[in-house]
Amino acid sequence: MDAPLLEARDVHKSYWMGEKEIHVLRGASFCLRKGEMASLVGPSGVGKSTFLHVIGTLDPPTRGQVLFEGNDASAMSEQELAAFRNRAVGFVFQFHYLLPEFTALENAAMPGLINRLSKQAAEAQAREMLEIVGLAHRMDHRPGELSGGEQQRVALARALVLKPRLLLADEPTGNLDEATGEGIHQLLVELNQKLGIGAIVVTHNPRLAERMPRRLRLHEGLVVDA
Amino acid sequence: MSLPLARRFRRRAFVLAFVLFASAFAAQIALRSVLGNQSLLSPDAVLGVSFGAEAVAFVVIGFAISFLARGFGGRELGAAALLLALGAFATLQRLKPPSFSYDRFFASTQELVIWAGLTGAAAWLLGLWGASAGVLLGAAGTPDLSFGYEAGIARTHLRLNRRTLFLLLAFGLIPPGLLFGAGVAATRYFHKGPEASPLGIAVAAASVLAALVLIAQWIRARAALAKLEPGQRKKRPATVVMTAISIAGVAVGVWALTVVLSVMSGFEADLKHKILGTNSHGLLLKYSNDFSEWKAVMPKVAAVPGVAGVSPFILNEVILSHGQTVTGAELKGIDPATVGDVSELPRQVIAGELSWVTDPASIPSTVVEPHADAASKLEGPEYEQYLDDTLKRRQSHRDETDKKLDPDAVKNLPGICIGKEMSHQLRAWVGDIINVITPLGEMGPTGPTPRSRAFRTACILYSGMYEYDSKFVYIGIPEAQRFFKMGENVVGLELKFKDVDAARAEGRRVVATLGGFPYRTKDWAELNRNLFSALKLEKLAMAIILTFIVLVACFNILSTLIMLVLEKTKEISILKSMGARDASVMKIFVIEGLSIGAIGTAMGLLLGLASCSFIERYGLQLDPDVYYISNLPVNADAGQFVAVAAISLALSYLATLYPATKASRLSPVDGLREE
Numbered sequence: 043m044d045a046p047l048l049e050a051r052d053v054h055k056s057y058w059m060g061e062k063e064i065h066v067l068r069g070a071s072f073c074l075r076k077g078e079m080a081s082l083v084g085p086s087g088v089g090k091s092t093f094l095h096v097i098g099t100l101d102p103p104t105r106g107q108v109l110f111e112g113n114d115a116s117a118m119s120e121q122e123l124a125a126f127r128n129r130a131v132g133f134v135f136q137f138h139y140l141l142p143e144f145t146a147l148e149n150a151a152m153p154g155l156i157n158r159l160s161k162q163a164a165e166a167q168a169r170e171m172l173e174i175v176g177l178a179h180r181m182d183h184r185p186g187e188l189s190g191g192e193q194q195r196v197a198l199a200r201a202l203v204l205k206p207r208l209l210l211a212d213e214p215t216g217n218l219d220e221a222t223g224e225g226i227h228q229l230l231v232e233l234n235q236k237l238g239i240g241a242i243v244v245t246h247n248p249r250l251a252e253r254m255p256r257r258l259r260l261h262e263g264l265v266v267d268a
Numbered sequence: 269m270s271l272p273l274a275r276r277f278r279r280r281a282f283v284l285a286f287v288l289f290a291s292a293f294a295a296q297i298a299l300r301s302v303l304g305n306q307s308l309l310s311p312d313a314v315l316g317v318s319f320g321a322e323a324v325a326f327v328v329i330g331f332a333i334s335f336l337a338r339g340f341g342g343r344e345l346g347a348a349a350l351l352l353a354l355g356a357f358a359t360l361q362r363l364k365p366p367s368f369s370y371d372r373f374f375a376s377t378q379e380l381v382i383w384a385g386l387t388g389a390a391a392w393l394l395g396l397w398g399a400s401a402g403v404l405l406g407a408a409g410t411p412d413l414s415f416g417y418e419a420g421i422a423r424t425h426l427r428l429n430r431r432t433l434f435l436l437l438a439f440g441l442i443p444p445g446l447l448f449g450a451g452v453a454a455t456r457y458f459h460k461g462p463e464a465s466p467l468g469i470a471v472a473a474a475s476v477l478a479a480l481v482l483i484a485q486w487i488r489a490r491a492a493l494a495k496l497e498p499g500q501r502k503k504r505p506a507t508v509v510m511t512a513i514s515i516a517g518v519a520v521g522v523w524a525l526t527v528v529l530s531v532m533s534g535f536e537a538d539l540k541h542k543i544l545g546t547n548s549h550g551l552l553l554k555y556s557n558d559f560s561e562w563k564a565v566m567p568k569v570a571a572v573p574g575v576a577g578v579s580p581f582i583l584n585e586v587i588l589s590h591g592q593t594v595t596g597a598e599l600k601g602i603d604p605a606t607v608g609d610v611s612e613l614p615r616q617v618i619a620g621e622l623s624w625v626t627d628p629a630s631i632p633s634t635v636v637e638p639h640a641d642a643a644s645k646l647e648g649p650e651y652e653q654y655l656d657d658t659l660k661r662r663q664s665h666r667d668e669t670d671k672k673l674d675p676d677a678v679k680n681l682p683g684i685c686i687g688k689e690m691s692h693q694l695r696a697w698v699g700d701i702i703n704v705i706t707p708l709g710e711m712g713p714t715g716p717t718p719r720s721r722a723f724r725t726a727c728i729l730y731s732g733m734y735e736y737d738s739k740f741v742y743i744g745i746p747e748a749q750r751f752f753k754m755g756e757n758v759v760g761l762e763l764k765f766k767d768v769d770a771a772r773a774e775g776r777r778v779v780a781t782l783g784g785f786p787y788r789t790k791d792w793a794e795l796n797r798n799l800f801s802a803l804k805l806e807k808l809a810m811a812i813i814l815t816f817i818v819l820v821a822c823f824n825i826l827s828t829l830i831m832l833v834l835e836k837t838k839e840i841s842i843l844k845s846m847g848a849r850d851a852s853v854m855k856i857f858v859i860e861g862l863s864i865g866a867i868g869t870a871m872g873l874l875l876g877l878a879s880c881s882f883i884e885r886y887g888l889q890l891d892p893d894v895y896y897i898s899n900l901p902v903n904a905d906a907g908q909f910v911a912v913a914a915i916s917l918a919l920s921y922l923a924t925l926y927p928a929t930k931a932s933r934l935s936p937v938d939g940l941r942e943e
């Protein structure tokens with residue numbers, strides 16, 4: 043069998059708050075297969091975001107290993123990590139974090155530009171992905187001129203524009219009303235089926251979590267299947 | 269996952285850095301000795317060239333090492349620099365370089381320690397500077413020379429859109445345009461200086477037009493703002509205002525630097541012009557006192573390719589008296605026929621004729637009027653006073669001296685030319701008789717008896733240099749030879765070269781043509797060394813002081829960028845989560861700082877250029893009694909402007925390094941966690 047898409051082995055993460063060490067992750071281990079979609083739930087402050095950052099290589103673990111397709115992320119150089127974040131993973135956050143001075147198209151083209159694609163190539167890919175998320179008519183609008191749901195769709199298009207193998211979404215619907223959130227979730231599931239992207243979606247909404255093929259729960263610094 | 273906390277010390281980078289540093293140092297010493305012995309550069313230029321080359325080498329080495337060290341390589345470069353300092357100390361101790369102090373010949377140990385320390389420090393700092401450029405281009409991984417999206421993001425941070433560009437252009441062009449226009453208007457109004465050029469008129473017109481457009485735009489912007497809801501104000505982050513202030517700061521610094529340096533150069537050029545008006549570019553002298561073969565030497569010297577003119581001279585100190593007034597003077601014997609080839613002397617005459625020096629019979633017995641162009645050169649109350657004291661006096665008391673003498677004898681007295689200040693001091697006009705006394709007379713029973721001789725004033729000269737106009741008097745060569753009992757000898761030949769600035773090299777060529785010893789030359793810079801070195805020192809001091817203004821302005825850039833980094837922490841995190849490399853984040857902020865620096869520099873240069881043009885056209889008045897220059901001189905030298913721009917841009921680049929490095933080292937989660 044192939045190596046799993048993502049594997050966390052005994053991941054520990056702790057922060058120092060002044061003199062006190064706070065253990066957020068205490069040996070979390072789990073495995074995600076290619077194209078598998080999972081939800082991650084847990085009460086606020088339990089470390090869901092931290093877990094996502096650690097497995098997304100944004101934050102190094104205090105101890106333990108994160109393996110992506112069998113490769114140890116801690117062995118990567120700064121440049122390899124950057125290339126990995128650029129091509130292999132896409133992030134969506136609770137806030138859209140789009141660059142306010144750029145249009146939807148330019149925002150979605152940014153990962154392509156970071157990958158040193160030509161402007162034309164990057165924008166062509168961005169256009170394609172914006173059409174997939176249903177924003178063909180709003181490409182030249184700036185984030186400030188889009189609704190919350192549209193902004194999150196642009197963020198999703200930006201995360202997926204380079205066809206990563208893993209999508210990490212941190213409460214992508216947390217800031218939206220229920221109907222809009224529903225739409226985004228629907229889109230996530232569709233994209234997972236259409237593009238075969240593995241995904242972990244952090245959510246507070248138990249109803250949305252229920253619908254995922256696999257459900258994970260973060261409990262006392264450990265990841266368990268719910 | 270991210271870089272391990274303690275980075276590995278890269279031994280290969282260290283060894284290579286040391287080897288390269290050491291070779292750069294050795295090359296500097298070799299270059300200094302080769303240039304010092306085999307080229308015609310001045311000692312200052314040799315120092316400048318060799319140390320400049322060493323500095324450039326250090327920067328390039330740092331750049332190269334950064335790729336090997338995969339980063340700044342601060343420790344590797346530092347260790348190499350330390351070793352270099354020790355090696356430099358050992359080498360210098362063996363070489364025994366001359367001391368910079370006048371107390372001893374060889375440099376003391378203390379001096380060598382300072383030298384070695386400075387070499388090491390320079391190697392480290394300049395190496396780091398070069399390394400920063402390497403890091404910027406992705407030395408930590410594969411080199412990445414692209415600036416594509418980084419420039420786009422930097423542009424949004426600085427709010428460089430069409431509107432702000434328009435504003436910048438307007439602010440950059442209007443004040444210089446108005447200054448330039450004012451200068452042109454002043455020229456027309458006062459009817460002096462060069463005529464207004466069509467380009468100047470076009471620039472002035474364009475600036476006025478631009479001002480009108482800007483005002484219209486501003487009114488429109490106000491109107492648009494007024495349409496907003498009451499209480500709703502346009503959001504403008506503090507960094508935009510700070511950016512504008514930083515640009516203005518750099519512009520003001522660059523402006524001050526260019527204007528002051530141009531004025532200093534103007535003084536220097538003016539002085540050079542005046543010195544070379546009276547003095548030749550160089551002197552051909554002999555080590556002995558018997559330069560009798562000068563008539564044979566002259567055509568040989570004139571045939572040397574770089575030589576434009578040659579004329580013999582004799583120089584001695586004498587005492588002059590006219591009536592009751594006595595003064596000391598430098599008496600120069602000249603050949604009126606050829607002296608015009610080596611100096612401006614014939615063109616400095618304001619009354620009489622230079623040729624009357626050897627042809628005293630032509631000096632008219634009537635009172636000579638000053639030349640027509642003298643009035644325009646010298647107009648002012650001071651000149652009126654001068655004419656009252658000399659010309660009018662001659663007109664009213666013209667017989668005072670002549671009466672006592674036989675008119676034929678007067679006619680046969682040899683001629684003498686004196687400077688304007690001298691003529692004022694002696695109250696002598698053309699035709700007046702002056703007694704010249706030399707202490708080098710015959711031996712009498714009580715020792716040498718002074719010898720005296722009467723001369724008739726043939727012309728009055730005005731060079732514009734007080735020292736020359738009050739000290740130098742001129743007579744013909746044959747008369748001087750007779751007066752000083754020199755036989756056929758002269759003191760030397762005055763030379764004029766086609767290229768003034770190559771005077772030293774050309775002089776050596778002349779000596780070489782004549783077969784070397786006993787001939788030697790001295791060039792004008794050597795003859796006036798004190799004056800020019802004082803001027804150079806003053807200019808250097810000014811440049812250093814004013815560079816501090818630019819430095820302070822660059823601290824503005826630094827703080828603006830730090831504010832920007834703080835403001836954009838979230839954006840940096842997002843870019844990093846999308847895969848932006850550290851070098852890319854660094855590039856963004858370096859581009860921003862350099863843009864601020866470049867815009868400010870361009871504005872400052874334009875303003876400086878316009879100010880120089882204004883000063884030159886309008887002619888700011890100076891007190892001629894103090895400066896002996898009636899207008900503030902200004903000499904806008906392209907090289908100086910380029911140097912100022914380079915200094916300003918280099919400092920702006922330095923200012924960007926700290927914030928840019930800070931930004932590039934932010935962790936991706938720093939901005940995400942803040943919610």
